[in-house]
Amino acid sequence: MPPITILEDRKKQIIKKGYDSAEISCEKKSLAGSISQRACVFCGSRVVLYPVADALHLVHGPIGCASYTWDIRGALSSGPELHRMSFSTDLSETDIIYGGEKKLEAALLELIRDYSPNAAFVYSTCIVGIIGDDVEAVCKRVAQKTNIPVLPVHSEGFKGTKKDGYKAACDALFQLIELDRKHKPRADIKPIPLTINILGEFNIGGETWMIKAYYKQMGIRVLSVMTGDGRVKEIQSAHRASLNVVQCSGSLTHLARQMEAEYGIPHMRVSYFGIEDTADALYDVASFFMDTPEIMKKTKRLVEKEIKGILPELAQLKAELTGKRAAIYVGGAFKAFSLIKALRHLGVDVVLVGSQTGNPDDYRRLKKMCDPGTVILDDANPLELAKYVMEKDAHLFIGGVKERPIAYKLGIGFCDHNHERKIPLTGFEGMLNFAREVNETVNSPVWDLVPSRNRPEKGLKGKV
Numbered sequence: 001m002p003p004i005t006i007l008e009d010r011k012k013q014i015i016k017k018g019y020d021s022a023e024i025s026c027e028k029k030s031l032a033g034s035i036s037q038r039a040c041v042f043c044g045s046r047v048v049l050y051p052v053a054d055a056l057h058l059v060h061g062p063i064g065c066a067s068y069t070w071d072i073r074g075a076l077s078s079g080p081e082l083h084r085m086s087f088s089t090d091l092s093e094t095d096i097i098y099g100g101e102k103k104l105e106a107a108l109l110e111l112i113r114d115y116s117p118n119a120a121f122v123y124s125t126c127i128v129g130i131i132g133d134d135v136e137a138v139c140k141r142v143a144q145k146t147n148i149p150v151l152p153v154h155s156e157g158f159k160g161t162k163k164d165g166y167k168a169a170c171d172a173l174f175q176l177i178e179l180d181r182k183h184k185p186r187a188d189i190k191p192i193p194l195t196i197n198i199l200g201e202f203n204i205g206g207e208t209w210m211i212k213a214y215y216k217q218m219g220i221r222v223l224s225v226m227t228g229d230g231r232v233k234e235i236q237s238a239h240r241a242s243l244n245v246v247q248c249s250g251s252l253t254h255l256a257r258q259m260e261a262e263y264g265i266p267h268m269r270v271s272y273f274g275i276e277d278t279a280d281a282l283y284d285v286a287s288f289f290m291d292t293p294e295i296m297k298k299t300k301r302l303v304e305k306e307i308k309g310i311l312p313e314l315a316q317l318k319a320e321l322t323g324k325r326a327a328i329y330v331g332g333a334f335k336a337f338s339l340i341k342a343l344r345h346l347g348v349d350v351v352l353v354g355s356q357t358g359n360p361d362d363y364r365r366l367k368k369m370c371d372p373g374t375v376i377l378d379d380a381n382p383l384e385l386a387k388y389v390m391e392k393d394a395h396l397f398i399g400g401v402k403e404r405p406i407a408y409k410l411g412i413g414f415c416d417h418n419h420e421r422k423i424p425l426t427g428f429e430g431m432l433n434f435a436r437e438v439n440e441t442v443n444s445p446v447w448d449l450v451p452s453r454n455r456p457e458k459g460l461k462g463k464v
């Protein structure tokens with residue numbers, strides 16, 4: 001592989017701890033020509049709303065936008081599975097010239113008739129923003145005709161970054177909650193004691209059920225989850241919770257802030273990944289309900305029992321993994337914080353870390369957490385990731401679907417921490433699953449057989 005030159009306009013978005021004193025540049029639109037790993041605005045909103053399982057999800061745009069995000073999260077549902085369909089208005093040249101509103105209205109009426117969803121989300125894509133269809137007006141008309149909430153998601157792909165897509169999804173969820181809340185004066189909304197909403201949890205491998213089980217053992221009722229195993233009615237009741245607990249802070253903090261401003265529901269950021277962060281999350285929530293001391297007692301018992309159950313095997317796995325090096329590239333930086341802590345627990349050094357949507361505070365915290373020499377990247381492209389993974393001689397890459405081929409082409413292990421996995425990595429049990437997976441991939445004998453760019457003494461020499 002020939003040496004890679006970093007594009008001039010990208011240089012400020014890459015720093016090496018201990019070598020670069022300047023702050024990393026972030027929260028910028030992706031550089032044209034850089035082939036960012038980031039998804040578009042539409043994809044950002046689609047991944048947040050996707051797990052609402054009893055809603056219709058209609059992508060207003062060309063068929064490619066729908067196929068790109070078809071079953072994108074694979075999120076599990078304990079009931080309906082309408083979310084797994086990727087309906088599209090399949091806009092073509094004629095619609096683009098004459099407008100797609102009639103087609104959209106007809107598609108919505110047909111789908112609502114055939115599938116009887118409890119709500120519908122209509123996603124605007126790039127071309128809809130260009131031709132100027134009035135999606136909002138169509139949604140209003142269809143909502144009146146069908147008597148279900150029909151919500152426009154203003155997610156035209158070109159209008160910003162994936163983060164703007166998260167915001168568009170939050171706005172749609174807020175509208176959904178408001179439809180229920182509007183019937184009552186705000187003063188009449190009494191929070192239900194000892195209840196929470198879980199925000200930013202998507203039930204990819206059954207995590208929502210694991211977290212709910214923890215809260216049940218603590219004596220706390222989960223009123224709604226946004227959006228893992230999500231249901232329209234539960235989301236509409238979210239304004240009655242006592243607390244919003246936000247996991248994927250990049251995606252749902254905007255909604256938590258809206259709910260705090262409108263309904264006075266406080267929110268806290270947590271992570272359920274790794275032993276430390278899961279324990280902290282549960283203790284923080286228990287502390288919020290200090291007026292009911294029984295909750296803290298139950299939480300302590302739960303945490304002690306869970307940790308005791310996994311520590312012996314974790315110690316064995318640590319012995320296998322100590323000294324290995326990992327690269328991390330994830331969507332939100334909050335996940336990266338937890339991953340660094342969890343990998344340290346396993347004796348693994350993090351040599352590269354980056355995110356698609358981190359903000360200046362996130363990167364300051366990342367820099368503080370990392371060891372000297374760690375490469376930190378914002379909104380990276382595949383060539384940059386490959387360059388630094390090789391330079392830092394990582395044994396493992398942790399990322400999502402777009403990072404997997406980079407890892408395999410370089411002949412190193414990969415661990416999916418995004419949409420494609422089927423094993424839950426959340427909570428105490430999830431930490432054990434994660435440690436097992438890291439060990440299986442890093443210490444797999446397959447790496448002795450495949451071409452490895454950094455270790456040519458191994459594998460098929462000369463074939464790289």
Ligand code: SF4
Pocket residue numbers: 040041042043061064065068124125126127156157158
């Ligand atoms: S919305 Fe635009 S950028 Fe996103 S998938 Fe569709 S065409 Fe591509």
